[in-house]
Amino acid sequence: MAVSELVRTELARHDWASLGCGCGDGAEHLPLMFEAILEAGSARDMSGYTLDGHVEWNGEIFACTPPAVAVVMAALAGELSPPARDELVDTLWRVSAAEFYPDHAIEERTRSAAVGGFWPLVRIGLTGNAERALTVADIVEWLELDAERGEHYRRLLRERALAKTKRPRPRRF
Structure with a gap:
């Protein structure tokens, strides 16, 4: 690439x-x-x-x-x-x-740089596997977005992770 x-x-x-x-x-x-x-x-x-x-x-x-x-x-x-x-x-x-x-200024500049790329990050979490969705959910929590926005995307990402988690199929008799 x-x-x-x-x-x-x-x-x-x-x-x-x-x-x-x-x-x-x-x-x-x-x-x-x-x-x-x-x-x-x-x-x-x-x-x-x-x-x-x-x-x-x-x-x-x-x-x-x-x-x-x-x-x-x-x-x-x-x-x-x-x-x-x-x-x-x-x-x-x-x-x-x-x-x-x-x-503290380095921490804030780091967080600010990450917030600037929020949308591509969320796209990766919402289209990736379960592990990737949970990783992005953790990052979104660190970003400290406003309460409603942050909670909304963390919830979506965790739901994505749950949906992508492989569950064993029930045994057929």
Whole structure:
């Protein structure tokens, strides 16, 4: 798959070298990491490339996380291979579960970047499998949308998960 112009624009918008990364270095390597993930057509093509340990690590987010989440949301708005989509949604889920932030402003900028890509995220949850629907429901809860809107979409996503859960067929005698 090709990296979309929207993603390239979002990647170019940030000074990655000035941002701290979960690996302990500057985040200047993240654009290449994103490109490798987004261009991968299969899990094998993506081998060795992950955002885990860079955008978030062990429940902590970093200075690179808000712009990285903006790139994730831009990418989710386009066509992706299943492994690339899964890596991005799983990264977003791990970010949403983070408990440690360098400061409150980073947490808020991260959440704001994710809210900006709400619709493609919900589409993925409503059209994916049960696990994906539950993952997106967890992310929607973290987004802290207004009460009615957030509850509505969490309920829809959980219903989707329940409907997609395989149940054993009754035995016929």
